[in-house]
Amino acid sequence: MYSGNSLLAKAIADKFGSAEGSDCAIVFYVAGRDSGEVGEDGIKDEATGTAQKARKVERAVGDPLPGHKFVLRCISEWFRAKIDRWDGAGSAGGSTGSPTASGPVELRVSLNKETDAPSARAAIGVGYTGRVQADSMREVLRIRCQGAYLQVDGCAAACDEFITARLQAENGSSSSGAGVDAQDGGPQPPVLEFFSAFKLFPADEPSFAALLASAKQALVRHFRDTLVVLNTPALKKQFLALPAVAVEALLESEDFATDAESSVLLLLAAWAEGNKRTKSTARERLCRLVRLVQLGRAYLTFVLPALAADFEAGADEDLPSAWFPISCMEAAFLASLSSAGSSEQRELREAGGSMYRSASPAYSGAARPQCVPGGGLTFDWSIGEQELQLALQALRPGQTSYLYGVFAGGVPSISASGLEWRPKIALMTGLKNAGVYLECSLPTEYDVEGSRMATTAVGVTRLHSQLTVHRWNNGVRNNAYAVIFKQGTGLFRLWGALGNPSALSLRAPPATGEAHPNPSLAAWADYLHGGKITGSFKLLPPPAV
Numbered sequence: 001m002y003s004g005n006s007l008l009a010k011a012i013a014d015k016f017g018s019a020e021g022s023d024c025a026i027v028f029y030v031a032g033r034d035s036g037e038v039g040e041d042g043i044k045d046e047a048t049g050t051a052q053k054a055r056k057v058e059r060a061v062g063d064p065l066p067g068h069k070f071v072l073r074c075i076s077e078w079f080r081a082k083i084d085r086w087d088g089a090g091s092a093g094g095s096t097g098s099p100t101a102s103g104p105v106e107l108r109v110s111l112n113k114e115t116d117a118p119s120a121r122a123a124i125g126v127g128y129t130g131r132v133q134a135d136s137m138r139e140v141l142r143i144r145c146q147g148a149y150l151q152v153d154g155c156a157a158a159c160d161e162f163i164t165a166r167l168q169a170e171n172g173s174s175s176s177g178a179g180v181d182a183q184d185g186g187p188q189p190p191v192l193e194f195f196s197a198f199k200l201f202p203a204d205e206p207s208f209a210a211l212l213a214s215a216k217q218a219l220v221r222h223f224r225d226t227l228v229v230l231n232t233p234a235l236k237k238q239f240l241a242l243p244a245v246a247v248e249a250l251l252e253s254e255d256f257a258t259d260a261e262s263s264v265l266l267l268l269a270a271w272a273e274g275n276k277r278t279k280s281t282a283r284e285r286l287c288r289l290v291r292l293v294q295l296g297r298a299y300l301t302f303v304l305p306a307l308a309a310d311f312e313a314g315a316d317e318d319l320p321s322a323w324f325p326i327s328c329m330e331a332a333f334l335a336s337l338s339s340a341g342s343s344e345q346r347e348l349r350e351a352g353g354s355m356y357r358s359a360s361p362a363y364s365g366a367a368r369p370q371c372v373p374g375g376g377l378t379f380d381w382s383i384g385e386q387e388l389q390l391a392l393q394a395l396r397p398g399q400t401s402y403l404y405g406v407f408a409g410g411v412p413s414i415s416a417s418g419l420e421w422r423p424k425i426a427l428m429t430g431l432k433n434a435g436v437y438l439e440c441s442l443p444t445e446y447d448v449e450g451s452r453m454a455t456t457a458v459g460v461t462r463l464h465s466q467l468t469v470h471r472w473n474n475g476v477r478n479n480a481y482a483v484i485f486k487q488g489t490g491l492f493r494l495w496g497a498l499g500n501p502s503a504l505s506l507r508a509p510p511a512t513g514e515a516h517p518n519p520s521l522a523a524w525a526d527y528l529h530g531g532k533i534t535g536s537f538k539l540l541p542p543p544a545v
Helices: 006-015 069-075 077-096 114-129 137-149 155-173 190-196 206-223 226-230 233-240 244-252 261-274 280-287 297-314 328-339 342-356 385-394 519-524
Strands: 024-035 054-060 065-067 097-100 103-111 377-384 400-404 414-416 419-428 433-441 465-473 476-485 497-505 532-539
Touching: 006 114, 024 114, 065 069, 065 114, 069 077, 069 114, 077 103, 103 114, 114 137, 114 155, 137 155, 137 190, 155 190, 155 206, 190 206, 190 244, 206 233, 206 244, 226 233, 226 261, 226 414, 233 261, 244 261, 244 280, 261 280, 261 297, 261 414, 297 328, 328 342, 377 385, 385 400, 385 519, 385 532, 414 532, 419 465, 419 497, 419 532, 433 465, 433 476, 465 497, 476 497
Parallel strands: 024 103
Antiparallel strands: 024 054, 024 065, 097 103, 377 532, 400 419, 414 419, 419 433, 433 497, 465 476, 465 532
C-alpha cells in the first residue's frame, strides 16, 4: 500500500509557523464588550449616572500565525469552509476571513479565553506535522479540545496516542503506586495528571470513551487495592486529591481489590472528609458504589447505623457528619438482608427492591478481588530503645504503662477490615513478664464533628491475623512470641485489645554492684536489637468458607 511521500510530509511539517510560502494569516482573538454611546437599552455608568450602550470589541491574542491555504484546506474542515467562502465570495467572508491592505487574507479564530491560544496553535501544528508537542496531560487535552473546535483531522487520534503512550510508560515503570512521592515535589504520575484535568474531557465521544476506559484501568493499576492506599501515606495523599470522577472509576472497577468491603467504605470516608465541597449528587453516586450488603457484621451493626443517624439528623442543614446518604430504615434493611439465608434474601429483595433501589451496586453480592495473598500480608513494627527507657524510668509501683509499636514510615497503625490495628507492650514494675496485645480502634476518619459515631459506637469484631515479637541471640532473630487471632475465635472489642499479659519473659535485674551500661534496659536485652524492639503484624486471608 502506498504510504505517501515522506519528503512531501516533511516539507509540509516544516511550513508550520513559517512565513515562507504563506498566503494567509491566522489571527486568534477573544470577544468582549466595551462601553460606547448612550442608548435607551444601555448600561448605567455608576460614576456619571448616564446609560452606556455596550458594544462588542475583539482583541487579538498573540502574533498572527502564518498559514498556507492549501495545507489548511486539507487538514481542517473548519478552515476549508472559511477559505472556500472567501475564495468564492470575496469580502463576504466577513470577520472570519478578510484581506488586509498590506498583507494576505486573515483567517480569524475566535477563542473563549486568551489562554486557549497556545493550544489552538498547537492543534494546527498537529495538522501540519502529525505530532503532538506537549509537556503535560492537561496541555495535550487542551490541544485535543481546540483540535475538535477547529476540526483538525487526526488531531484527536494523535492526542489519544500521546496519552496512551504516557499511560503505558507509567504501567511499565512500576506495578503499583508509581510516583507516590509526586506530591512531595516530584512529577505527578501521568494517570493522576490525566484525571486532574477531567473538566477537559469531551462528552459523548466514542473515540475518547475507549481512551477513558484505558485510563481507568491505569488508575486501578496505580492504586491497586484499598490496603495499599490506606497504609501508604504518600499514596493515600494522592487518593485524597483525586476528583470525584476518578474515585468513581476506582470504586466501580471489578479489578480494584480489597481485604473487605468495610475498607472500601473507610477509604471513601477518608476522601469525603477531605472533599467536603463535593456536590451531593456526586457524593451520593460514590456512596452507592460501596457494596453495603457485603460490609460484614461489625460495620452493619455499629458503623452504618451511626452514619444513617448522622444523615437523618443533619442532611437538611448540610452538616459535615451527614455525608453518607442513607436512612436508618435502609441501614436496618441491609443488616437484615446480609444475615438472611438465600430464600429469605430473595423475599427481602423482592419486598424492598423498589423502596431501596436494590439493583444498585450497594446491593451487589459480587465480591471484589481479595488483596491479602495466600501467604498473608506482613507489616513490620518497632519500639525505639529510648522510648522504652523513658517509659521504664517514668513507671511507678502498681502502674501499667503501654508502648505502641510504630510501623515502617512512621505509620502509627494499620488499616484492615475498615478498622485500625496497633500492637502494644504492657509494662509493670516488679514483674518478670511483659504483656503483648493487639488493639482495635475506630478510624479517625469517622470522627467528624457532630457525628454520633465517636460517642455511641459499640461493637465487636474478628480479624484473621498474627502478631509477633522478635527475640535476638547473637544477631540471629527468632520469634519470642507469636499469636494467631483466628477468624472463628477471639472477639476484639472496639477500642479494646486481645493478647497475653505474660507474653515476654524478662531477664532478672542486675545484681547490686554488677556493672551494666543501662540497668533499666537490662531486662529487655533479649528483645533489643539495633536500638529497638521489633516485631510483625501479619494479615491472613479469610479462611475458606
